[in-house]
Amino acid sequence: MTIRGNCIVAQSGGPTAVINSSACGVVQEALKAEPITGVFAAHNGILGVLNEDIFDLGEEDPEQVEGLKRSPAAAFGSCRYKLKSLEDSRTDYERILEVFRAHHVHYFFYIGGNDSMDTAHKLTILTKEQRYPLVVMGVPKTIDNDLACTDHCPGYGSVAKYNATIAMEAGRDTEALYTHDTATVMEVMGRNAGWIAAATGVAHRTAEDAPHLIYLPEVPFSIEKFVADCKKVYDDLGRVFVVAGEGINDGEGNYVAEQKGQFAKDAFGHIQLGGVAETLKGIIQRQLGTKCRYIKMGTAQRNGIHFASKTDRDEAYLVGQKAVQHAAEGASGLMVTLERKSNNPYVCETALADLQEVANGEKKVPREFINDEGNGVTQAMTDYVTPLMQGEVEIKIAPDGLPEYTRFTRHNLEQKCKRR
Amino acid sequence: MTIRGNCIVAQSGGPTAVINSSACGVVQEALKAEPITGVFAAHNGILGVLNEDIFDLGEEDPEQVEGLKRSPAAAFGSCRYKLKSLEDSRTDYERILEVFRAHHVHYFFYIGGNDSMDTAHKLTILTKEQRYPLVVMGVPKTIDNDLACTDHCPGYGSVAKYNATIAMEAGRDTEALYTHDTATVMEVMGRNAGWIAAATGVAHRTAEDAPHLIYLPEVPFSIEKFVADCKKVYDDLGRVFVVAGEGINDGEGNYVAEQKGQFAKDAFGHIQLGGVAETLKGIIQRQLGTKCRYIKMGTAQRNGIHFASKTDRDEAYLVGQKAVQHAAEGASGLMVTLERKSNNPYVCETALADLQEVANGEKKVPREFINDEGNGVTQAMTDYVTPLMQGEVEIKIAPDGLPEYTRFTRHNLEQKCKRR
Secondary structure, three states: OOOOEEEEEEEOOOOEOOHHHHHHHHHHHHHHOOOEEEEEEEOOOHHHHHOOOEEEHHHOOHHHHHHHHHOOEOOOOOOOOOOOOOOOOHHHHHHHHHHHHHOOEEEEEEEEOHHHHHHHHHHHHHHHHOOOOOEEEEEEOOOOOOOOOOOOOOOHHHHHHHHHHHHHHHHHHHHHOOOOOOEEEEEEOOOOOOHHHHHHHHHOOOOOOOOOEEEOOOOOOOHHHHHHHHHHHHHHHOOEEEEEEOOOEOOOOOEHHHOOHHHOEOOOOOEOOOOHHHHHHHHHHHHHOOOEEEEEOHHHHHHOHHHOEHHHHHHHHHHHHHHHHHHHOOOOOEEEEEEEEEEOOEEEEEEEEEHHHHHHOOOOOOHHHEOOOOOOEOHHHHHHHHHHHOOEOOOOEOOOOOEOOOOOOOOEOOOOOOOO | OOOOEEEEEEEOOOOEOOHHHHHHHHHHHHHHOOOEEEEEEEOOOHHHHHOOOEEEHHHOOHHHHHHHHHOOEOOOOOOOOOOOOOOOOHHHHHHHHHHHHHOOEEEEEEEEOHHHHHHHHHHHHHHHHOOOOOEEEEEEOOOOOOOOOOOOOOOHHHHHHHHHHHHHHHHHHHHHOOOOOOEEEEEEOOOOOOHHHHHHHHHOOOOOOOOOEEEOOOOOOOHHHHHHHHHHHHHHHOOEEEEEEOOOEOOOOOEHHHOOHHHOEOOOOOEOOOOHHHHHHHHHHHHHOOOEEEEEOHHHHHHOHHHOEHHHHHHHHHHHHHHHHHHHOOOOOEEEEEEEEEEOOEEEEEEEEEHHHHHHOOOOOOHHHEOOOOOOEOHHHHHHHHHHHOOEOOOOEOOOOOEOOOOOOOOEOOOOOOOO
């Protein structure tokens, strides 16, 4: 029997260019779904539930809701709050149930990565144990592309397209000035998995094209090899453009960004300072004797809806929509996944996976996607990511020439529970 | 009497999103101009002349030439080679004349900033002195927007639009995660003038909108005031997003990026390290006790043709085209300028200025464009820059989903002079 009741949608973890599109898919579908009555958003993910800070999406201008499809970041607010085990966070879990009960919430849609799926999974267990009827559905999101059980993650195609374009554009700068600023290092996100760095390889269409070297956390990083790689490219082209994932490390837990082990000092005993980009810049300047610039896009890379992938955006919407459809049909404790049926033409369908399986998994870049030298990618990687970068998202431009992004007015629900 | 002969076009200084559009304007107009016979490009600016490294643009695919309008960086190659006085660089100047003579070059179009206009000016003097008939025209280019004699510079509108959009998008990230990563610093280019930093102020439409604080090289920077500014915004909003020009300094020649004077150590005696963004990040983390992220777009900001201003692109083309038209009519020793006739509606026409005047001038952000506190901009600044950011440039997308940018095949002219 299908439960009737209100739903809460929430966003969690690092924002992406298209997490709002997933939210839009959930909201627009939930507003139509027969068993779902009110459609609410928790402000800042699960924290909004804990703080009873919840607003009514039915009260928002439908144009602002529609605008989610072309707005970056997380319009409901996000959080990095991880619930521990049911034993260790008992008061948190009971508080969540109290708030759900008070607002007749029987549907919970959580858009996030594996920590969020872990939280969603634990809520499933708790509500079963407490015999509180709650449908829990996970909606995948992460630029890192490291979720298990899905071919790829919404958010990844857009960061891939944008960063590859940045590498291409800044690469042309290095090329134009190759009498002067002849080396550039670009640091991209990806702490444990190198999917983001790997995607920039698509920009390397010919030997001339940046990036000439790509380093991923999956391959142990050595300064000696790095210097040799740079020298080789430099000898061939008179310039070098490097992309490095923020999580590159020596394979023994020493991260370049943390300056431990071999990264604490360079071959000449100079102390390394700063993050990955600054460190590699320093190495290049000293060892190649050329001026090196660096680029650290930081959070800008994951919010580039102004040049996002339409394929990614549409899939982000789809997984949100499907989560509601499955929930309305009685499914629970699952995350919507993406299954690639064929690559050429690209055909992708949705499926379902157990929240627990997603929560415990992690997907790294397979060795066959990385070249033998460990400093670039193979055709298999390019074939994998190219279909995910297709098409551009049309955004709305305001009279001042800049984009117009959704911001909600947030009509908060009346608080019915005691303050924490 | 008009001279008949070949022309050389060259690009100089830091690339921009639209310097190729100016090149396109020169080339397409020169190919039509009656007195101009061959249309050549010097590879890497004046260095290409000195090295007799010159290629024939008439041999390039017209589609690639047309593609310049949607390609960033400098397709002819650029340089940072500054010619000294006629006395000190006599051999260089004579070499240039030798190469011009050998290839019957009687028109020279130099696209660049004030150093390039200085070189162009000196060439004018030399050729007069040597009675070699040479028409020299300057075409303005600089993201820094600091050229004298012109309302604004091609390249500026695009970097303004792109950086303001980045601040808006990354600002939404800081807002979404304001339970966690609550501070962000974005470093932008602009060593002596703060035009680029100031333009991001357009994104600050409401008190909520990033950037909340903007620091320019024109206003002496104090760490104490900076900390107080950040604390105030933080108290109001629970987050803070800062834009800082790379050239911010204490007004006495001590640059934040160089860690001299008060910037060598912070108030607690901690040694400052890294560039502007890292330094401000360190200050915020220690003084506000919150995690701070930073963004350094580096050369990516000046090559963002994928989200450039169409107004800027069209004006860049126009100044190139006008340079040829004036040259064909016998003008020489001048740079094409932009004159704003009205702001609403925006009407802008071209005019001419003496190369020498441009070479010796520098235009900073006027005090009335900066707020009293020195941490933001006024309506006058917004009114100035908004018309320059209008419209988007349509780029060409390849089947892999990424942009397609022009690269020349470079049919080099046969070398006729002795090697240097």
